[in-house]
Amino acid sequence: MKDERIGGRLGGGRIIERERITCTEHNLWTWIAHWSSELWKLKVQGAEEKYNVLKRRLAEKLLKAYSSMQLFKIVNNYLDKVLQALKVLDCTVIDVKLEFKSRAIVGVGATFARSAFEIGLAFDPLLNVPYIPGSSIKGAIRHGWRVIAADDLKRLEEVVFGPEPGHERSVATSVLFLDFYLVNTKNEYGRVLLPDVVTPHYTEDELDESKVRPNPVVYVSLADGIVFRGFIALTPFLKLEVKRVTGKDYSIQDIAKEIIKALMLVGKLGLGARTSVGYGKFEVSEVKLLVGDMA
Numbered sequence: 001m002k003d004e005r006i007g008g009r010l011g012g013g014r015i016i017e018r019e020r021i022t023c024t025e026h027n028l029w030t031w032i033a034h035w036s037s038e039l040w041k042l043k044v045q046g047a048e049e050k051y052n053v054l055k056r057r058l059a060e061k062l063l064k065a066y067s068s069m070q071l072f073k074i075v076n077n078y079l080d081k082v083l084q085a086l087k088v089l090d091c092t093v094i095d096v097k098l099e100f101k102s103r104a105i106v107g108v109g110a111t112f113a114r115s116a117f118e119i120g121l122a123f124d125p126l127l128n129v130p131y132i133p134g135s136s137i138k139g140a141i142r143h144g145w146r147v148i149a150a151d152d153l154k155r156l157e158e159v160v161f162g163p164e165p166g167h168e169r170s171v172a173t174s175v176l177f178l179d180f181y182l183v184n185t186k187n188e189y190g191r192v193l194l195p196d197v198v199t200p201h202y203t204e205d206e207l208d209e210s211k212v213r214p215n216p217v218v219y220v221s222l223a224d225g226i227v228f229r230g231f232i233a234l235t236p237f238l239k240l241e242v243k244r245v246t247g248k249d250y251s252i253q254d255i256a257k258e259i260i261k262a263l264m265l266v267g268k269l270g271l272g273a274r275t276s277v278g279y280g281k282f283e284v285s286e287v288k289l290l291v292g293d294m295a
Helices: 028-044 048-062 069-088 134-148 157-161 238-246 252-269
Strands: 092-100 129-132 175-177 180-185 193-198 217-222 226-234 282-290
Touching (some): 048 217, 069 092, 069 226, 129 134, 129 226, 134 175, 226 252, 238 252, 252 282
Antiparallel strands (some): 180 226, 193 217
């Protein structure tokens, strides 16, 4: 059989052939962007079979993409610099690591992988690792806060998290939820990404059980056993806001501990998409509360 290549070259290296796929470790964002264009060419040409084969093999290749301790060292160094900046601002900082116990999908609307697999994934193109947006962390903890916070502290929801998304009034709060970045893998093969599939049975215009056509959608999810690190920073101004709303002298440490408890609850409920089928479960594997001088 003729060894026909699909695609071409990227950064001077052979990337994909019919019988062998070779993924560069230099930058996954660039790699997936390149092959997204190849996929769309096949789709526009109506080459459905080639399109599905290439899409599946790209997803399979991504599970072997990389697990670089050197890369994790770079990310941790970056996070350490962010931490130092927060200390300069005299913030009380929750330095936390999340270890995922199941697969996860975070950032389905993100650009990375969306054009290739229709379902996106939050991925930093500069650090070359997946991340969890601070907005996702904030929204999940807000939900946990409503469940576990004492009555007095429930009144602080808007102080800690700000107005509900979409509210006409938008204000900056005294609590900062920063992005969480991948810093380690603890699964058997050091995997970061895994191929996955979801099979929608119904479309918006076809609900007849006898006429439905299951349509498997191949996409990429985060592997279980991976560890993210990030910060939640409480500024010195928070104490004044808490006093104004509750009339009580809660310390910043008190608020930080409630946030940690809410985050632990989120780990049991799940973070990201498809939590109802077991995705996004994690444990808080490490947490440090670094108290500012004015807390």
